[in-house]
Amino acid sequence: MRINERAVFKWVLIVGVAGASVIGLALLTRPLVGSLWGLVLVIAGCAYGIRWTRDWWRNSRSHPGGPDYKP
Amino acid sequence: MESASVPLPHGAGGHAAEHEHHGPPEANQSSRIDRQTLGILLFIISEVMLFGSFFASYFFLRVVVNPAAWPPHPFELPVGVAGMNTAILVSSSFTIHYALEGIRKGNKQAMKLGLALTWLLGLTFLFVQINEYVHLGFSIRTESFGTIFYSLTGLHGAHVFIGLTLLTAATIRAFRGHFDKEPEKHLGVEVPGIYWHFVDIMWIIVFATVYIL
Numbered sequence: 001m002r003i004n005e006r007a008v009f010k011w012v013l014i015v016g017v018a019g020a021s022v023i024g025l026a027l028l029t030r031p032l033v034g035s036l037w038g039l040v041l042v043i044a045g046c047a048y049g050i051r052w053t054r055d056w057w058r059n060s061r062s063h064p065g066g067p068d069y070k071p
Numbered sequence: 072m073e074s075a076s077v078p079l080p081h082g083a084g085g086h087a088a089e090h091e092h093h094g095p096p097e098a099n100q101s102s103r104i105d106r107q108t109l110g111i112l113l114f115i116i117s118e119v120m121l122f123g124s125f126f127a128s129y130f131f132l133r134v135v136v137n138p139a140a141w142p143p144h145p146f147e148l149p150v151g152v153a154g155m156n157t158a159i160l161v162s163s164s165f166t167i168h169y170a171l172e173g174i175r176k177g178n179k180q181a182m183k184l185g186l187a188l189t190w191l192l193g194l195t196f197l198f199v200q201i202n203e204y205v206h207l208g209f210s211i212r213t214e215s216f217g218t219i220f221y222s223l224t225g226l227h228g229a230h231v232f233i234g235l236t237l238l239t240a241a242t243i244r245a246f247r248g249h250f251d252k253e254p255e256k257h258l259g260v261e262v263p264g265i266y267w268h269f270v271d272i273m274w275i276i277v278f279a280t281v282y283i284l
Contacts, residue, residue, distance in 0.1 A: 004261065006168075016275055019276065026279075031284045034283065
């Protein structure tokens, strides 16, 4: 994945939907339920971020044009 | 005994070498990410940590200290106004994206319109937030709640102000015809765009945390 405005905008939409789900859940049930759902989303986001970073570095080493590429 | 290939120190006969190169060596340039984008990403990562420390303080006060009422009686947060402000800021992410999609296709009018709209929406957000501060009825000294409320929303407001400053520069440059469709010729819009999206993402989290939960 290339890092540019388009990619960051995609994350605005993802966080927007996630935030809307937290707000909706908190308003429909109790703030605690919304908070716990928010925590689940944050943990899932962190796990995804760690995996993405690992893959990015792995690709950087093995693909031509990557910062650590050695033929 | 030193070998002949060791470079001589400055002022000791190394004049020929000095004329060949000045200053530090060229920075390594990855083809996957340009320096400006990498710079703003590293800056944003440091900003995420800053916001993280403020959120940690907020949740410490809210959960661990656990005061009797949050917000303290008789104060109430204007959720409706903040919700409207959230819609304004989220809309501004769409307009900056529209501006960048425009310039990517070589449509400079779309870029100018998108940038101007983003700037106006950002300014409206800031104005509404200042207006909200005036009418809240509590100050930064009103218990720990007031302190963390103003710190967190104020920190975000400061970021909106910085984003608006960047957008002002980008908008002026756009109207002067500085940008073009090639990626390296519209970095002056791309980088503020990334920053503006970050500010938007942070506000969604701040709003959900402070006003709703």
